[in-house]
Amino acid sequence: MLTHLFYPQKIALLGASRVPGKVGHDIMANLVDGGYTGTIIPVNPAGGELFGHTVLSSLDAYRGAIDLAIIAVPRSEVMTSARECLQKGARTIAVITAGFKETGRDGAMLEQELAELCRRNGARLLGPNCLGLLNTGHSLNGSFAGAMPKAGRIGVFSQSGALCTSILDVARGRDLGLSKLVSIGNKADITEDDLLEYFGNDPDTDVIVGYLENIVAGDNFIKCATEAASKKPVIILKSGTSQAGRRAAASHTGVMAGTDTAYGAAFKRAGVIRADTFESLFDYATALSMQPLPKGNRVLVVTNAGGPGTMAADAIEHSGMTVAELATNTAASLRERLPTAASVANPIDVLGDAPPARYGETIAAAQNDDEVDAIIIILTPQAMTDPAETARTIARTIDGSKPVLVSFMGGREVMPGADELVKAGLPNFPSPERAVAALKAMYDYAVWKARPPRIVTRFKVNRRRADHIITRSRANNVLQLNEVKTKKILDAYGFAIPPGRLVASAEEAVEHARHIGFPLAMKIVSSDIIHKSEVGGVRLNLTTIQQVRDSYDLMMMRIKQRAPEARIDGIYVEHMGDPGIEVILSMTRDPQFGPMLMFGLGGIFVEVLKDVTFHLAPITHEEAIAMLRSTRSYTILEGKRGGRAVDIDNIATGLQRISQLTTDFPEIIEMEINPFIVGEFGTDPVVADARITLAEPPKRSKSYFLKGQEHGI
Amino acid sequence: MLTHLFYPQKIALLGASRVPGKVGHDIMANLVDGGYTGTIIPVNPAGGELFGHTVLSSLDAYRGAIDLAIIAVPRSEVMTSARECLQKGARTIAVITAGFKETGRDGAMLEQELAELCRRNGARLLGPNCLGLLNTGHSLNGSFAGAMPKAGRIGVFSQSGALCTSILDVARGRDLGLSKLVSIGNKADITEDDLLEYFGNDPDTDVIVGYLENIVAGDNFIKCATEAASKKPVIILKSGTSQAGRRAAASHTGVMAGTDTAYGAAFKRAGVIRADTFESLFDYATALSMQPLPKGNRVLVVTNAGGPGTMAADAIEHSGMTVAELATNTAASLRERLPTAASVANPIDVLGDAPPARYGETIAAAQNDDEVDAIIIILTPQAMTDPAETARTIARTIDGSKPVLVSFMGGREVMPGADELVKAGLPNFPSPERAVAALKAMYDYAVWKARPPRIVTRFKVNRRRADHIITRSRANNVLQLNEVKTKKILDAYGFAIPPGRLVASAEEAVEHARHIGFPLAMKIVSSDIIHKSEVGGVRLNLTTIQQVRDSYDLMMMRIKQRAPEARIDGIYVEHMGDPGIEVILSMTRDPQFGPMLMFGLGGIFVEVLKDVTFHLAPITHEEAIAMLRSTRSYTILEGKRGGRAVDIDNIATGLQRISQLTTDFPEIIEMEINPFIVGEFGTDPVVADARITLAEPPKRSKSYFLKGQEHGI
Incomplete structure (x- = not known):
């Protein structure tokens, strides 16, 4: 579906500009600098030349058809430009221009018009109010988010355009390769769901990373995310988790469930790995794009310093994973090979003077130990330490059967080692704790992937009866169903309901009490009263006829005092079962x-x-x-x-x-x-x-x- | 007390070596490279020359007195070397050599001997099994932890020598300046307490940072830490928080209180800022060494990108701090000055095209707003963004009245800005979340500093009576005090104890029941039975003489069946008060x-x-x-x-x-x-x-x- 977005042969840039700093200039520069090999058609009424390309004064002047149009003209001209592009056969339009839904009602209407126009013409719309997109595999930088990143296997979408610039910059700093990056802006047409689907099927993408502020459609998101996550890891940072906007609601559920609770539940259901911070987004992406998933949660730590080893063990235990116990023969073999002062209990301390080979031997042994599911390697830059050669040795030793995460702790001294790790595709973290957190994300995802098939039981119920009660109540504008009606619905759905009846007089209550037997409960029934006991509307454990009679009269009297406005449907007399x-x-x-x-x-x-x-x-x-x-x-x-x-x-x-x-x-x-x-x-x-x-x-x-x-x- | 450690005029290095990679070589190299201006006396039986210094074959050959001796000879020669140094007047001996307490019983005895020797001679001992020390203010690098760091105002001690190397390397990477760094090793004499005291009074140290695996003496630690924290921030990373070593104990307290609980309570009491991860240790140190403490917890966020602003607000709310509300006039004034599309609600979005001046104006206004206690500034590297000039503008604008923490999010693009921030003493964090966490640490410390004076009430009690019961019980080897004895002690300490008596027969129980009145409780009394109710040893809410008589007989019968070994002191008959x-x-x-x-x-x-x-x-x-x-x-x-x-x-x-x-x-x-x-x-x-x-x-x-x-x- 999004092929024309990511792999266009001909791109028209409307609003191409010769003024550096202007969006239309920067995108043109990025297209050219990115090494795009297809046709670029810059358009600007002023005409002229730009980076060796002739600028058309109007797209009309172009004789062929285009696939992708990038529109960076002033807001008032966006509709006209879009029409021109569609006439030229554009299959996807990326509208960079801002001033739409995010500015209020007028903008929202214009945005809807724009989306409608594209839909009618069978074209997809990216944005508006976005930074464009990049595809390293097509040498395409159709954005003003920054220079082309290193090619790699992480696909990114972001609802915040500004964040794209930081993402690109951080990826460069970490030497992380990206396959594609898309700024989805106002999501008038192309949303997170489209990208989850596309990236899920994209052979160039191994890990999907997203930043979201909201979700367009919950159902579809869960569907798309689940499908994508079944194929490759999906990591999402969702901001706005703290909004005090808890919905006012009568029930406990409503009060306690913030919107974030629902997002948490949805992500969990869909197997989405949730990043809580900007850094963890990259930490998880790094680990998941470089290493296999663990088969269990038993983690081995190899370190040349006791303190950081303890920190790692602390973090493992706090995360809910397990500090692995080596198999007896592994421990024995290491005991023979390592120096006497070394610890062969987990964390394995290979000592401060550890040469690369000692790391290598230890990791080789741990890798073959069935009691170990994952390995975390720590290095501190001591006098004898050779970070670069240690990194190379680790890279040579590991066989890809278990995830190996590394923490070379330091700055300049460990830098040569860190560079070697990157080259070898080994995820390196500045602290043991961050390595552990990334491993935990991998483990949780592995557990989700291995989940049993979800089989939702359909109980045999009397749906028609429930439907009848619901439809009639709504027709009568009764939206708060009382206990009696609710219980009838629940009865239709197979719940055990104690015998009971709505009564309208003390005599009727007594008669009914004789019928169903003691002990009894009596409860006021009124759609206007939600918290019955607060107005004296509940009497429990009644055991005599006299109590039933007294209760009826007392309740009616008190309700009239305490809730004079409430319409009373009657009193519900109900048998009480065994306490539980x-x-x-x-x-x-x-x-x-x-x-x-x-x-x-x-x-x-x-x-x-x-x-x-x-x-x-x-x-x-x-x-x-x-x-x-x-x-x-x-x-x-x-x-x-x-x-x-x-x-x-x-x-x-x-x-x-x-x-x-x-x-x-x-x-x-x-x-x-x-x-x-x-x-x-x-x-x-x-x-x-x-x-x-x-x-x-x-x-x-x-x-x-x-x-x-x-x-x- | 530690002046001779940090400011020696003459240093003897025993075990100086010409073999690179050997500790005695590296320390010599570091002493020379560090630019130490006092006298260095390298000693090695082989004699010769090292870095232009004559190596003495024996310290005896030296005619003067020394203050600091650094010993890096083989373990078997440490005692002899130490004696030589003491004879030459050494006031402090730093023993680098390992192989002491950490290796077992023999090593521990040797360590004790060494410590004793120093004590007798009035000298202090650093280590053994340590990496030495650095003092940037004295151009002294008497360690093999690494090259001399930048001079600064953070004092560091570490129980892990290996970690010192990472600390130095990270400090260099972050361009953090240190005043002093000490590897305390086995802590045979000089401990964390000495360093807390010294750093607390050290005019060159503004922030104290420590890494600990255990504590030598709880009382003294709390005293020293409290005194130091009253003067300057003390940040400690304590590892080993997860050890499954929960003490087996009969009581709930014992079971639930891991050793870490006690450390947590002690740190809190002493005002120690606890770092949970290696990174947070530096994050907190950076923030606390550069910025003033906040006066409250109302935080303002200024950002050029909405997403990261929301992340910061999320983190602020989750941390328990408050997203500040601007005063009406500040908001109005910003509304006038900022572009229409900017948000003047907190987080303030100065928009993606924000020039440095717009940041400046906003921060200036926020700084003068009494509703704001702290400011977090976020920058993403967008097309128009000038990170370096923005950093300079921020630095020029702030007046030091409120803490300002910065997050320039990105890599290479924001680097020039990050460098400017460091120059200006503005703490910069790679993500908004880490800036917020550091601010929270500052706030918690500010709250501790402002705590009211602690006044411990001394109640009037009958201490002599409690002493009598305790002393006699222990003399009789009764260590589990039963309910009766415990209540007597509590009575002596002013607790209200219900009337009751220990009885030895059903008749006596009845008699006593008449005396104190109903309702009654009857409880078995036996030092061998801790959980009375589990063996049927508790009867509550007795209201008749018959129940008392029956209960006595039943309890005695059942206890004999269920706990036949238990020695029974009798049954306690006690009045029951109102339920609460x-x-x-x-x-x-x-x-x-x-x-x-x-x-x-x-x-x-x-x-x-x-x-x-x-x-x-x-x-x-x-x-x-x-x-x-x-x-x-x-x-x-x-x-x-x-x-x-x-x-x-x-x-x-x-x-x-x-x-x-x-x-x-x-x-x-x-x-x-x-x-x-x-x-x-x-x-x-x-x-x-x-x-x-x-x-x-x-x-x-x-x-x-x-x-x-x-x-x-």
Whole structure:
């Protein structure tokens, strides 16, 4: 799809300029300096000559067809220029010019017009408001981001044009090679999704690196990112993680899930390696582009200095990986070969006077040890140290079976060694900690790649019944479903609901109580009251007829005092089952990524400790179990703390059913089962209380609803 | 004290060698290359000449007195050489030679002998097993760590010699100036404490940087570090934070407090800035040596690219600092002066085409804004960007009233700017995140410096009574004090103990029950049983005589079945007060830092969530309150979660009393009040259960006990 963007034969540059510093000048200079071998057609009403090329006063004057047009004219002329280019057969238009969506409403309209124009003509649009693109494999520098970088196998896209300049500059400083770099600007047409797809299939790209500030379409992003990540590592730095803009919402889920939570869940789902800092973006890209993935997390450290070895071991343990234990025969063989003072326990200290050969011997032995999954090599520049020869020895020794990451610690003294490492394709980090962090990113990615196939269970449910309740409620403009209605929906989706009935008088309550048996709960039912217990609307553990009668009267009296405005549907009389552990299962719909499920233990665990986990729907059984496990309070569910173990699978199934329900009904924008009471293995879990919030019904013909997730992604 | 180490007039080098690569050669070369202007006396039995100096075959041949001796002879000759040097009046001996404590028992004995010899002769000893020292202010490079660094105001000590070589190399790479660098090796005499004291008073040193693997004496370290940190920043990287060596201990405190917890508490107490990685050590040193401390945590970001500005804002918020809001008039004035497209909200985006002057104007305005405590400046190398001139403009603009940290993001393109920044003393970081982390370290240190004076309350207690119980127990070799004895000690230290008595028969239990009134608790008392409830040794909420009688019989029967070996002292019958919130107050004695207090909410909070905080004794009231506040469960104590607020001061006082008790009695190696029941404001807190573990009594004349902390540090 993007072939014309990356491999154009003929490029028109509209707005080519002879004034250095002007965008139209710099891009022309970069095209020429980059060694582009195709045809360049500079256009400027002033005509003349530029870098040996004749400048056309109008594109009309050109007789042939073009593939790529780069437009760097003033904003007011962009539409005209675009039309000219399309007439000349341009298949891709890169609009460098700014002043579109980023400036407000007028700009946004103009941008939409521009995108529409391109779409109608079957052309793709890059930008507007971007820095252009580079393709080292085509000697194409169609940007004003900087000079052509070294050719390599890292493909980069960036939503921030300015950051492209730093990326190019840092890549040069690190001697990192790039395959392609694209500034995606306002993303009016070509987005991160297109680039994930393209880079995923690009034979010149081994690692995909991206910088994003937002995402155009959550569903499609997950689809494209998952596909790309299945083929090669995708590393993304997403900024704006701290925005205080937590959505105001009635439920726990809404309050606790910042937008960043959804991004985190989406990246995890899609196997995207998330870089938290600008430096880690390059650290991870360096490691992943140069070394194979580890098969496990047992890391060996080889060092010529004790202190840094300890630092590395600290970092390995803190990262959750393991400090490897050498196999007995490896240790014995090293013990024989290394000097007496050397440590053959991990970290292996080859001593301050280690010559290159001693590094070589040690690494060779470690490489053949099945107890070792990855090797981190540390060098400090001591008196006898020969960094350059050590680097060459390491390069000669390693056989590519396990990832080897290096930290030559220092500045000028280790420089010759660092240069040799780069030449040999060995990732070098200024500190052991950064090498460990990069290895951890590789390991996490390897785990994701090896994940079992995702099989989303479809339960047999009564979808039609749920649909009926939802459709009727919305038709009546009832968007907060009360407990009774919510439980009917949950019942249709296979949840166990305790026997209960909505009653309208104390007599009716008593009659119903006799029918279902004690103990009983009585709860006020009103769409206007979300937190029932705060207004005295909940009575639990009632065991006598008298209590039922008293409770009815007391509740009605108090509600009228405390919530005089609330419309009361009645009081719900419900049988109470055996007590168990109370958990919360809930869902909030992220505007980008759709239904996001939340799990947490009830009470203080959620309210005080925020000990909850999130996952995007649809969820598999394994993923649901993983959600439970990743809470700190999981040991309570396991019964390790004095209590008895609960039926974990019941909770996992509950999450899966919510997943199915909220995927089936995009109209549900929030829901919460709180508490969901789970007992010992083999017992039925019970929905003690629950509520659902629906989206407003469509006002016009156009659908307002957010699109649900596709299944089985 | 260390004047002769750092400013010697005459240096003897024993083991001077003409073989390059040998330590005795390299040190000689470094002494000469470093430009040392005093007298160098190389000594080697072979005699001859070295770098134009006559090599003496024996130090005897030298007629004068020396101040500093550097010994680099084989291990077997070290003692002889040391004696010769001392005879020649050496005031400090630096032993480079290895093969001492680090090699085992024999080496340790030799090391002790060497240290003893120096002590007897009134000389100080550096090392053994070290790389020597450098003093740029005296043109002295008495090390084989590398070439002389640039002179500057950072003083460094390192327990790892090898790391010194990397430190020197990195300092050179960053163009960081050092005042002095010392490799402290095995620390047989001169330790981190000496260097903290010396650097603290050294007019040539503004910032102290250290690398440590362990600490020689906890008390003294805290004293020296606190004194040094009160004068200038002390930044320490302590490795070995992950060692699985958690001490096996019966109490929660012991299990949860790794050795690293104690180091963390000690560093915090002493105002030491802790670096977690090798890079952050330099980042913090750079920032602290170049810029003033911030007066608050409101940070302004100025950038020529939106993306990196957002990254900086993310990092600021994640660090716990605040993204500053500009004063209205500053914003208005910037609005007038900056281009329309620029953002004058923080981060201030001066746009990609920002000339140096635009940076200057913006920084000048921000600098005068009282709502801004610190400024972070970001630059990406865009087409129009002039990094060098921008750096000069920044340098000219800032007035030193607020810290200014810079991130010129890139490689070669920003290099000219980075060089200018170094010249101007402006700390530059490769990424915004690292600039923010350094600023956070500065801010934390500023907060510590501004801390109120520490006033440790001494409560009026019956110390003699506690002493009596402790002494008698140890005399009888009872080291696990049972509940009854522990409560007597706590009573003597002013804790409220519920009325209770140890009984030996069901009848006695009943009689006592009548006396103190219901409800009652009955608990088995045995030094052999630590977890009473696990063997059925606790009955609570007894309300009738019959229950008391039954409980006595049942408990005695079950204990005999479940713990047949345990010696039973009897059953403790105790009045139960009003229920409240259960917390745990405890102490474990760290071998280095003495009594370490722990606080946590009872039950799952400690056991499942490990939601606990630690603090070294002695503790002040403010520090105790801060301990409570730093738990996640603090809101429960405040009564924000439906419950009622408890009397926080009662918990703080409890911690202070434990602090006093365990400081008074170094014999107490562990103790725990669990639960400590606290009620609403104005109610008395109650010690429901408690136990104390004593150290073994001294076997010989030499005291076994760990020294307690001094007060009021």
